[in-house]
Amino acid sequence: xxxxxxxxxxxxxxxxxxxxxxxxxxxxxxxxxxxxxxxxxxxxxxxxxxxxxxxxxxxxxxxxxxxxxxxxxxxxxxxxxxxxxxxxxxxxxxxxxxxxxxxxxxxxxxxxxxxxxxxxxxxxxxxxxxxxxxxxxxxxxxxxxxxxxxxxxxxxxxxxxxxxxxxxxxxxxxxxxxxxxxxxxxxxxxxxxxxxxxxxxxxxxxxxxxxxxxxxxxxxxxxxxxxxxxxxxxxxxxxxxxxxxxxxxxxxxxxxxxxxxxxxxxxxxxxxxxxxxxxxxxxxxxxxxxxxxxxxxxxxxxxxxxxxxxxxxxxxxxxxxxxxxxxxxxxxxxxxxxxxxxxxxxxxxxxxxxxxxxxxxxxxxxxxxxxxxxxxxxxxxxxxxxxxxxxxxxxxxxxxxxxxxxxxxxxxxx
Amino acid sequence: xxxxxxxxxxxxxxxxxxxxxxxxxxxxxxxxxxxxxxxxxxxxxxxxxxxxxxxxxxxxxxxxxxxxxxxxxxxxxxxxxxxxxxxxxxxxxxxxxxxxxxxxxxxxxxxxxxxxxxxxxxxxxxxxxxxxxxxxxxxxxxxxxxxxxxxxxxxxxxxxxxxxxxxxxxxxxxxxxxxxxxxxxxxxxxxxxxxxxxxxxxxxxxxxxxxxxxxxxxxxxxxxxxxxxxxxxxxxxxxxxxxxxxxxxxxxxxxxxxxxxxxxxxxxxxxxxxxxxxxxxxxxxxxxxxxxxxxxxxxxxxxxxxxxxxxxxxxxxxxxx
Numbered sequence: 001x002x003x004x005x006x007x008x009x010x011x012x013x014x015x016x017x018x019x020x021x022x023x024x025x026x027x028x029x030x031x032x033x034x035x036x037x038x039x040x041x042x043x044x045x046x047x048x049x050x051x052x053x054x055x056x057x058x059x060x061x062x063x064x065x066x067x068x069x070x071x072x073x074x075x076x077x078x079x080x081x082x083x084x085x086x087x088x089x090x091x092x093x094x095x096x097x098x099x100x101x102x103x104x105x106x107x108x109x110x111x112x113x114x115x116x117x118x119x120x121x122x123x124x125x126x127x128x129x130x131x132x133x134x135x136x137x138x139x140x141x142x143x144x145x146x147x148x149x150x151x152x153x154x155x156x157x158x159x160x161x162x163x164x165x166x167x168x169x170x171x172x173x174x175x176x177x178x179x180x181x182x183x184x185x186x187x188x189x190x191x192x193x194x195x196x197x198x199x200x201x202x203x204x205x206x207x208x209x210x211x212x213x214x215x216x217x218x219x220x221x222x223x224x225x226x227x228x229x230x231x232x233x234x235x236x237x238x239x240x241x242x243x244x245x246x247x248x249x250x251x252x253x254x255x256x257x258x259x260x261x262x263x264x265x266x267x268x269x270x271x272x273x274x275x276x277x278x279x280x281x282x283x284x285x286x287x288x289x290x291x292x293x294x295x296x297x298x299x300x301x302x303x304x305x306x307x308x309x310x311x312x313x314x315x316x317x318x319x320x321x322x323x324x325x326x327x328x329x330x331x332x333x334x335x336x337x338x339x340x341x342x343x344x345x346x347x348x349x350x351x352x353x354x355x356x357x358x359x360x361x362x363x364x365x366x367x368x369x370x371x372x373x374x375x376x377x378x379x380x381x382x383x384x385x386x387x388x389x390x391x392x393x394x395x396x397x398x399x400x401x402x403x404x405x406x407x408x409x410x411x412x413x414x
Numbered sequence: 415x416x417x418x419x420x421x422x423x424x425x426x427x428x429x430x431x432x433x434x435x436x437x438x439x440x441x442x443x444x445x446x447x448x449x450x451x452x453x454x455x456x457x458x459x460x461x462x463x464x465x466x467x468x469x470x471x472x473x474x475x476x477x478x479x480x481x482x483x484x485x486x487x488x489x490x491x492x493x494x495x496x497x498x499x500x501x502x503x504x505x506x507x508x509x510x511x512x513x514x515x516x517x518x519x520x521x522x523x524x525x526x527x528x529x530x531x532x533x534x535x536x537x538x539x540x541x542x543x544x545x546x547x548x549x550x551x552x553x554x555x556x557x558x559x560x561x562x563x564x565x566x567x568x569x570x571x572x573x574x575x576x577x578x579x580x581x582x583x584x585x586x587x588x589x590x591x592x593x594x595x596x597x598x599x600x601x602x603x604x605x606x607x608x609x610x611x612x613x614x615x616x617x618x619x620x621x622x623x624x625x626x627x628x629x630x631x632x633x634x635x636x637x638x639x640x641x642x643x644x645x646x647x648x649x650x651x652x653x654x655x656x657x658x659x660x661x662x663x664x665x666x667x668x669x670x671x672x673x674x675x676x677x678x679x680x681x682x683x684x685x686x687x688x689x690x691x692x693x694x695x696x697x698x699x700x701x702x703x704x705x706x707x708x709x710x711x712x713x714x715x716x717x718x719x720x721x722x723x724x725x726x727x728x729x730x731x732x733x734x735x
Contacts, residue, residue: 038638041536180709208677209712214633214642215436215670217563218677218711221428224557238642241538241634249632251550251558265537269634383540 026066027325027334029054029096030089032082032109035074042101042263042310046130047072048303049311050098053318055302057325064330075099079108086112095334096126096321100150100310103183106132107141114143124337126344128321130314133259134182135189135405138362142408145337147344147363149317149356150310151282153186154402155369156259157232158194160280163371163393164230164257165198169278171229171255173203177219177243178234180207187234187259203228211238216246224252236260241269248273263309267374268383274374275387283312283353284370284391285380291352296380306380316356316367319349338413354397362408369400424555429674435563437670438570442625443643444650444662445577446618452657453594453614456504457512459519461622462644463526468492468623469630469639470530473541481544481631489623496619500612523640531637538636566628573621574663581659590614649715653722655732664730669715676711 031050034043051070058067073089075082082105089097099109106129113127129137129148133156138148151159164170176191178184184207192202203226206219213219220243223231231254235243240263244256248270256277261267267274285296285306299307299315307315324343328335345360356367371393378388447461471488479487499522507514543562550558581587593600593610601607630639650669654661684696684704697704722729 038641044536207709209709211642212712214439214646215432215674217432217436218429218674221425221432221557222678222708225425238538238634238636238638245633249548249558249560249562251553263537265535265539265636268540269538269542269636271540271542383537385540 025093025332025334026069027063027096027330028069028071028092028094029098030071030073030086030092030094031098032073032075032085032089033099034077034101034105035072037077039077039101043077045264045309045311046098046100046314049307049314050130050318052299052302053315053322057318057322060322063325063328063335075105077102077105079105082108083112086116090116090125093334094125095337096128096340098128098130100129100131100314103132103134103137104181106137107134107182110137110141110143110146113145114141117143117145124341126337126340128317130317131310133186135186136182136407138364139405139407142362142405142410144363144410144412145341147341147358147365149320149358149365149367150313151367151369151400152364152402153183153234154190155400156234156280157187157190158402159369159371159395159400160232160257160259160278161191161194161198162395163280164255164278165200167371167373167392169230169255170198170200170257172200173227173229174200175203175223175226175228175231175254176205176233177223177231178205178207179210179236179239181210184210184234187232191232200230208239213239213242216243217250219243220246220250220252223247223254224250228254230255230257232257234259236263241266244270244273244277260309261374262382262389265383267385267387271385271387275376277374278371278392279374279389280369280371281313281389282316282367282369283307284372284389286378286389287370287391287394288352288354295352308382312353313367316349316351316353317365319351320344320347320356320358320365323347323349356397359401359404361404362410364404366397366401368397369395371395425678426675428554428557428559429678430671431559432563433671433674434667435567435670436674437667438567439625439629440643440646440650440670441663441666442570442573442629443622444647444654444666445573445659446621447647448651448654448657448659448662449577449621450615450618451651452659453590454611455512456508456515456615457519457656458618459516460499460522460526461519461618462640462647463523464492464496464619464622465626465629465643465647466530466635466637466640467495467526468626469541469635470534470539470626471623472627472630473539473635476541481547485624485627488627489620492623492626493616493620497612497616499619500615504615505608505611523644527637527640534637536637538634541631541635543631560632562632566632569624569628573624574659577621577659646715649719653715653719653729655729658729658731661729661731668730669718672714672718673711676707676714679707681707 033046034040054068054070062068073085075085086109110127117124127146131150133152135153176188178188188205195202258279261279285292296306324347327343328339344358348355348357354368356365359366370391372389372391374387375390376386378390381388443465450456450458468488471491472484475484475487507518547562549561551561551564552559589605590610593607597607650665654665682704687693687696
């Protein structure tokens, strides 16, 4: 340990000396993601998107005349690994920490950052949450140095239900099927809360283990027994795929409303089974074609694939950061995180989907959402199949916005 | 009875059928594992990786050969991989003992998973049940029962009978069993014991490959599938008794059916305690006591394993301690 600290400080010193010679120290941004192991597929998408937009920022001159340095840390998919990597990132001199996949990991990172900032007043670090969508992150756990640039459970569920209701496909009986952890419980709670407003009944609510179930047929049987028209689910990855396939195999005539159906591989694996199911997401390639087409092609030319799933909203979040950085004066050791926090609260960015901004009260991004359906008519096909996502309704940022949670008691500095 | 409120006979029938078929799938994978352990004493950590390889091989072959030939050829290829692993890796490690075998097979499972990711990508591939097999076998109170599920169950049953006959009724079976119990004597009688071991390992791998080729199309074929099933397969083998084929069958069905019934049940521990007049106390305490059975379903197999290990450490039908 001692040796490692020594090596690290020597390396940091060498870097510092090198940097003073060149001018101000470059801004260091740390990506603490799941880069290995079974859940790495999503973490690597976050990395692609972050790299893409930081490349853009550096092309435009970087920060304080220096290109931004992106440090990568592998949290190995769990909160324990993340806690360790966050410590390493901070000691390596990162001013901003980025993380997205898994609300469970996000919960750990945001607490670690909050505690670090309490102990190191005047030398704070900032946590930009690119994709942890559990409500508590901008609720009970909210704090001044956490910013969420993705939607949250309330935004996802309410826009999804609004869009499906307006398209006349929601039906009167809704089944809430979710994974048993913070995110799944939030989706369930928000579905139940919207019942009176949109005039449907929640016939049953089920929470099940996360990514452990191979055989969903017993659950499908419950859906059938409950007589549901629609299943609203926050499930992702295998839990979503297997549930849909099992329902289709049983000949069940239900429509799925989902949050993560656009994960790569889902449409390819489900095929025709996915047709007609709904998704609410912050991006669709067919919206604002004149701007979006350029973004799609440029992203593909840099990363080798079209942006999908978590990538677009991550790019948009980094655009917001880019706008905020323009309003911040560089200091000798990079930047002052407190300045950046103020700038982020006031930042707006023009994305291909429309304007996104940061709400000062709880640091939740306010962004447009697109309710979409899986269809053969899509322009951009998913996973080389004949299916893709067709926009049904574009919900403007202010309409997608959900109230600030009462549990968020943010303590502002000064 | 709070147990049965709102549950029809049809639903219970379906739950039993679902549980049985899922159990049979678990058996298909664990059969190879328990066979290898029972005969060679090798606890093969990479076994579920053979299951994954079977699925990916069948996915690759399907466009070239059609579905049926693909699920026949894929296990043959997996057997080839298994034989190579036994011949060139395990055989050298065997003499160093169980710890080394475990480590080597564990490493192998990681290597296979990473190679799959390199070749086929990180996400699920579009390996699906062919359209001509994708129909309902029968329909009960509004739910179709997919024919393919019955097919999977049928293949598992045929496999069980075939292995049983092979081991107990044929000359090959006699040689294999004697090679296990008295290797020196079998060798002295002119049988090639290392060859027998290699064959057993290959067959065990092929069984897992067959399960993967069949089940991969029904569930999903992705780089995590070995991990997802691997743990459950070990639970089955431990509950059934290491090395016992009949035990593996019993444990698979037990786990499949309890899981399926638990998902459909809203029973809580608090409800059970109210039968002895402690319901109110349990409600107040909350926590685990008021959790629904359905949200604990995936944890039940581990609970069963714990119970079996405490009460009968050798497993349901195991002979070895």
